[in-house]
Each structure stands twice: as structure tokens, then as C-alpha cells.
Amino acid sequence: MNRFAALIDRLAYEPSRNAKLRQMTEYFRTTPDPDRGYALAALTGALSFTHVKPALIRTLISDRVDPELFAMSYDYVGDLSETVALMWPILPEQREAVEAPSLSEVVTTLASLGKSQAPAQLTRWLDTLDETGRWALLKLVTGSLRIGVSARLAKTSVAALGGIEANDVELVWPGLEPPYEELFAWVEGRGEKPANTNAAPFRPVMLSHAIEEPELAALNPDEYFAEWKWDGIRVQAVAGTDADGKHVARLYSRTGEDISKSFPELCDTLKFNGAIDGELLVVRDDRVQTFNVLQQRLNRKTLSAKLIEEFPAHLRAYDLLAHDGEDLRALTLAERRPRLEALAKALDEPRISLSPIIAFKDWPQLIAARSDPASAGAGDDADAVEGVMLKRRDALYVPGRPKGPWWKWKRDPAIVDAVLMYAQRGHGKRSSYYSDYTFGVWTEGEDGAQLVPVGKAYFGFTDEELVDIDKFVRNHTVNRFGPVREVVHEPNQGLVFEVAFEGLQRSTRHRSGVAMRFPRISRLRWDKRPVDADRLETLEKMLAPSR
Template sequence: MQAFSHLLDRLSYEPGRLAKEALLTDYLRKTPDPDRGYALAALTGELSFRHAKPALLRELISTRTDAVLFGLSYDFVGDLSETIALMWPASERGKGENAGLSLADVVEALNTAKKAEIPALLAGWLDLLDETGRWALLKLLTGGLRVGVSARLAKTAVARLGTITPDDVEEIWHGLKQPYLELFAWVEGRSGRPETLDPVPFRPVMLAHPLEEDADPANVPADALFVEWKWDGIRIQAAAARDAAGHQAARLYSRTGEDISGAFPDLVALMSFEAVIDGELLIRREGAVQPFSDLQKRLNRKTAGPKLQRDYPAAIRAYDLLMLEGEDLRPLPFMERRRRLESFLSDLNLPQIDLSPEVAAGSWAAIAAARQTPESLLPGPDANAVEGVMLKRRDAPYLPGRPKGQWFKWKRDPYLVDAVLMYAQRGHGKRSSFYSDYTFGVWWGAEGQEVLVPVGKAYSGFTDEELVQIDRFVRNNTVNRFGPVREVLHSKDAGLVLEVAFEGINRSTRHKSGLAMRFPRIARLRWDKPPAEADKIEALETLLTG
């Protein structure tokens, strides 16, 4: 546990990607099994504990310190794990004995302990560990490490232990189990490549780079690219095949490999083929693509009943074909895979699984026009569901990760609205000392009787310098507090106007304004604009009607 806590501590202060990779590789090389495997699971988000939740941690700290003092401290620090780690009373046991507690001890005890046994276990460990160790333990429990390490970076560090590539690790990752003993044995050359018996494993997806408008068009001929729409759903992989016994197996995976089949049994029931499709998950009603908010009603559910399936019928818009009847098509050029996909879907003949159409754009000017005005080429509902265009080299193989120069995404210009800052909350990790999460609103009501109503939240888009400016404004203009949330002065005469960029807007019953923004972020601070001149709700309503 000591080595793991020191790793997290160093990672949290190291800004460079290569330096983080070196720290991880060094830790994995020096740490024995199974500790390093559990550390890898934690860093890739694969580790969770059913009974150890934040509410339990709050109850534990309430037995060791004053509840009001804890609330004030948590409000100031902004991070639950860090607050508890600092406030937990020091113990003589934490001055040297913690070296004997391994990460495997913690993980295996939490996985086997009964719910009633968890509080005593945690209290004993917190007494045993020093401040850094307590912080690492609590981060492990809550699952929010926030040390700047992506799952891809962790897998890259594993690959550096041997001569394999990160893509090799990605290819077998979803068939592995913690603590990954077979993976480390293979990487270090002590055994062969791990084999999976899963007939429908997840295949690592290929991702696109944002188009660099000032460079890429000059370097990439338009006729070398296949152009298709970027749909506003979620990227999925539909995998179906027969197992060794001849039984049909089918799964829907998210882009990150999460099995979401349970939420979409209507689609899974149709997957009687032997293929792997890369596509976009959408809600389609009477042939028209519905808003993303309709899809959200089915996401993050373990099951979906008949009414939900009927009211929000799911569909797949296919982009690519990765496997077909046991043949791996990924090494083939994109246009050959596309030809095979068209033939496959034609034979399949399912309206719920259709082909993403090619955009007829043979020049960069035509591509730019299609990207900004999809309504000129698509019917209204479908045009509203387009985020932009995808540009794929016609000769590109299907490569895992984000290979440079193969696929590009070119999103539509975002919508902009001037909104008034209403509430602020502290951020997490490096931003825990700043008020960096903002709720903003626009004017609503009859002339002379307008009130501000919240329309969105954002925690990105601003620079570090702008963050300091907003944080200072929040602290100097707080008019009320609700737990960790501060209400900021906002009226016609006083307040801070934010220019907010967002990708789209939908109806919402969960928001007082009746609207929900897609991917809002702060575009700039409008110190020059009085709150009375911020936008009204009508400016957003017009986006719904086109």
C-alpha cells in the first residue's frame, strides 16, 4: 500500500505525459504480483467495491471529528478523500507499521468482507496509514483517482515492460481478469499471449483527430477522403458470433468497452449474424433520428422494459465492419470494408441497422458547406442530429487508438449564448482550491418582470488566468451558500456574463427552464457586458425550431 500511495502522490504532481508513463512503468516493474495488477485495475477504472461508498466514509469521519468542522473543511478543501485523510486523527500505529499492508490485502479483504465488517476494516487501515496512505486508500475506495492517468496511458506503461505494443494490450484487454497475472507473464516473456474463450470480445476502436483547419486541408487532398456525417448519438460496437457449442452470443459495447446490452435488448435480439459492426447508437422514430436526450433515457440502465423500448426505439447507424464470419477485416483499406459493409447490411435487411450515408462532397469547399449546413442535404430531424462530418482516408486500415492522419472529425461551429453566472462550486483534484464549476442562466419572463433561470453547467473552456479571475469574483460576490455551492450576485445591474459555447439543445423535464444544453463550456468572459444585456430564453428556444 505504501508503494501505491507514493505512486499516486507523485502522479498527481507530475504534469508531463512521458514522465507519468515512466513512473508507471517503474512501479509495474518493481512491484510484485498481485499488487501491481490491482494497481493497474484501479488506474484503468476497473476496480470497484460494492459496500465501500462515500456515504460510509462520511459516517466514519463523523465518529472521529466534529461534523460541523468536517463540513467547513470539506467546503474549503473540496475533495472528500483529501479532507478525511487530513482530518483523521493521527495514530501511533501510522508511524511505520503501514509498510506491511499491501494493496492486495486491501482489495481482497474488501471483496470478501460482509457489509457490516467494512467500517471496522476501514477504520483500522486509516489508523495504520500515514496521511498519504490514507488519501490513496480513500481514492481507491471512491474510484476517482484523478491523477492524470488515462486507461490508455496505463496500458502503454504495461507494454513498456516488454516488446509488445499498447495496441497488443488493447486487443486482449477485455478478455482479462484482475489482477492480470496472465497479462504480465505474457508481456515479460514468461508465457504466451493470453487466450480468451469469449466468442464476442470487444475490439479496440479507431478514433479521429480534430481537423486542423489551417493545416490539414492543405496537406490532405479532398478526393483521398471518404466523407460521412458525425451523428449525435454514442459510438458503439455490435458484436455477434457463435460460441464453441454453436450457441449464438451477442453484445453491444460502448466506445470504451462497457457492455450496455442490458439497456438495449431490442437490438441484441436482432443480432443473429456473425459480425462486428462499428456504428452509432441512436433513437429513431418513424425513420427520423431523435434528439440525444431521448437516447439518454435508455443509457446507464441495467434493463429496459417493453414501454421504454416502444417509446424510444433504438437503432444502429453503421460506419464500419470489423469482422465477418470469423474473418478479420480491419487490415483492409476502408473502401473495401465499406463495400463489404454495404453488402452485409443489404443481406441483413433490418431497418433498425442501416448504413451511414456518404456525403457527396468532392472538394474542401463542398465538405465545409456540408459540415456547416447539413440541412441542405438532409431532412430536418436528421440534420438536427448531425454534429459535423467525419473524414476518413479511403485507404486507411482500422487501427486501434487515434492514429495520426487517418481519420478526422470536423464538428459544426458551436452555438453561442451570453448567460449570467448564478452559482459556483469547487472543482476536484488540482482545482479543489478554486470555484471552477459554474451554473449559469438566461432571462425568462415578460418585459420588466424577467428572472434568471439556469440553463446549463460548465467547468471547462477557460484559461488558468481566467479561472483565477472568476474564482476571485465568486469569493467577493457570494450572497448565499447551500452546502458546497455558493450563490453569486446576479441581477440586472450586477453580475458576471459568460459567453457559453455548446453543441446543441434539447427539451428537458429535469430543468426549470425546460431546456438542456449539450457539452457547454465557457468561451470567454464578458466583463464588457452588463447582465441586463444577457440573452433571453427565446434565443435558445429558436434553436429547437431551427
């Protein structure tokens, strides 16, 4: 455990990507199985402990130190694991009495313990470890490392052990489980390449880079396909036949999470052998609904026939990764696309449709299509379009985020001017500043024009602007509600924010009747009077019509 703690401690303070790679590769080279396998699982987010959650850790520390002191310390530090690790009271002789556990001991023990046994065992380990070890233990069990290492980077460091390509590790990854002994044996030349025996395996997804209009000039439009960027969630629909001859169908999120149980009616339509990459949407009355509608179907613990009928799941397909036992990822997109079109036609399934190609000859024509999807072929589905995707015709399907083959070009965000109404102190490094803001727009009330809240935001501004806003909040507080300050917001006195957001939805939980999606502060309007901020009617006009 101490070696793992030292590794993630170094990684947390190391800004260089290449240095992180070297540190992880050296750790995997010098650490025996199964510890290194469980370390890899931790770094890739593959570990989960059912009976150890943040609430349990808060309970344990509250039994050791004054709760008020812990609350103040946690507010200042901003990280639960770090706060507990530093505050945990322990005598030196206690630490020396018991040997620190190994990483594999921690993982296997927690996996076998019941809910009632976990608190005592976690306490014993915290008594054994030093500050860094306690921090690493708590980071491990909560699954929140936050050390600047992505799953892709961790897999790349394993690939470096044997001088193989990171993509080769990505391709075998879905069939592996911790502690990955067969993976290490393969990359070190001691074993065969792991084989995936899953009848419907997940395949690592290919991701895109953002692009803006000025960057288009460097690209040749003849080399790219363009598609609509749908406002749903990325999924992979996979189907195959298992060893017993049974048809198996799975629906995965882009991270590989099996979400089949949440969308059984869609899985029932996967009558093929292969893997489709696409977007999960809700299609109602032959119209693609906005993400706000899809959101009402997501993360439901129970499914009813009424819910499935009201929010029917749909797969908008835009790539074919495998078909009838053939891996198509090494083919170009221009070769894969006809195969996808043929499969969609053969399936003839209403719940599965092709993502249409946008016809364009040059960049000005695509710019116009992005600005007005309804007139460029999206029709009634335009409300669910959040931009366009550019994909090279000769692009292979490779895991990760290679720069160049795929570009995403989202539509410009909506902008409104809103008035700051309330402010709350931030957390961690922002605990000394009022950095969380509630803002509103004008509407007509019984006593004339009044402000109604329409959103909250805590990012989008610079550190210098944060200092200026904090000063304004402190100097113009008119009321206090616990940790929240009400800031002056009169027609001629107050602070106006230019707020950017991705969309609006109707809401019964907000007094204004609307809620913003992904709001952020894009500009401080010191030049504008609050009375000149936008009105609620402006936002209501932006709402997509209810269907």
C-alpha cells in the same frame, strides 16, 4: 500497499508522459505477481468494490473528527481521499503494531467481505498506513485515482516490459481479468500469447482527433472518406457462436462495458458472426432523434415494453471489424467498407443501417455540407448530426487515438448572450472563488421583462477572468441563499456572458422551459448592457421540433 502508494504518489506529481511510462514499467518489472496485476487493474479502472463508496468514507472520518472541521477541510482541499488521509487521527504506536497490508491482500479481502464487515476492515487499514498509504488506499477503493495516467498509457508500460507494441496488448486485453498473470508471462517471454475464448468479445476502439477548418488545407481531400458525426453514443455490436453452438450477441460501450441488457431488442437483431462499430441512436418514424431523446432511454434500471416502443434503439453502422471468423482490422477502410455494405444488405434489418458517405470533391464543398447537413444528404436526420468525420481511405483499424487516420470536425456551437444571476463558490483550488454561475435570458412576465435561468457553467474562462468575475460577484451581491449569492441583474446593471452550448432541449424542471447541453462561458461581455442580452424566444427558435 506501500509500494503501490509510492508509485501513484510519484505519478501524481510527474508531468512528463515518458517519465510516467518509465516509472510504471520499473514498478511492473520489480513487483511480483499478483500485486503488480492488481496495480495494473487499478490504473486501468478495472477494479470495483461494491461495499466501499465515498459515503462510507465520509461516515468513518465523521466518527473520528469534528464533522464541521472535516467539511471545511474537504471544501478547501477538494479531494475526499486526500482530506481523509491527512485528517485521520492515529497514534504512532498503533501504526507500528500491525504490518501494512499488501495490495493483493486489500483487493482480495474487500472482494470477499460483506457490507457490514467492510467499515471495520477499512478502519483497521487506515490505522495501519501512513498518510500516503491512506491516500492510496482510499483512491484505490473509490476508483478515482486521477493521477494523469490513462488506461492506454498503463498498458503501454506493460508492453515495454517485453518490447512489444502497445496495440498487441490492447488486442488481447478484453479477454483478460485481474491479476493478469498470463499477460505478464507473455510479455516477459515466459508464456504463450493469451487467447480470447469469448464468443462475442469487445475489441478496443479507434478514436479520432479534433480538427478545425484552417487545418484542412494540409490534407488531400482525395485521400479521405467523410461521414456524418451522429449525436448518439459509440457502441460495438458483436455476435458469435460459443462452444456449445449457441448464438451470442453483445452490445458494448466504447469503454468495453456490456450494455446488452439495456437494449435487448437491438441485440436480438444481431444475426451475424462478427463485430460492427457504430453509433447507438433512437430512430422514431424513420427519423434519427437528437441525443436528448436517446438520453431518456439511457441508464434506465428497468425496461418496459412501453419504453422500448417509445424509444426504439437503432444501430448506425460505420465500420466492420470482424466477420465470419476473419479479423478485418488489418485491412484498409476502403477494403472494410464494401464488406460492411454487403453485410448490412444481407441482414436487411430495419434497426441496423449504414452511416452514409458524404459526397464531396473538395474542402469548400465539405464545409458547405457541414454547415447545412439537411441539404447535403442528411435530410430529416440533420437535427441529429453534430458534425462530420474524416477517415483516411487507407486507414487500418488500430486501438487508441493515432493522429492522422481519423478526424472529427464538430459543428460550431450555438452562442447566446446571457446575464449572470447567481454565483456559488467552487471546490478545492477554487474554494476561495465564486466560480459556478447561473445565467438567464429575458422574457416577458406579468411585470414586464424579467430574467429566467437557462443554464449553469463553471468553465470556459481563464484564471485572470475568474478573478475579475469573483470581484464583480462580491461587489454586486444583492441577496444570499446559503452558499449561493444573487448578483445584481437589472436591465442596466449586471454582467453579460457569451455562452456557448451544444444544443437545447425542452425541460419541465427549468422555469424557462429549456435546458442547455454542455454550456460554457466563451467570453465576458463587459461591453454589453444586460438589457441587450438575448431573449428566451431566441432560444426557443433553436429547439429542434418535437417528434
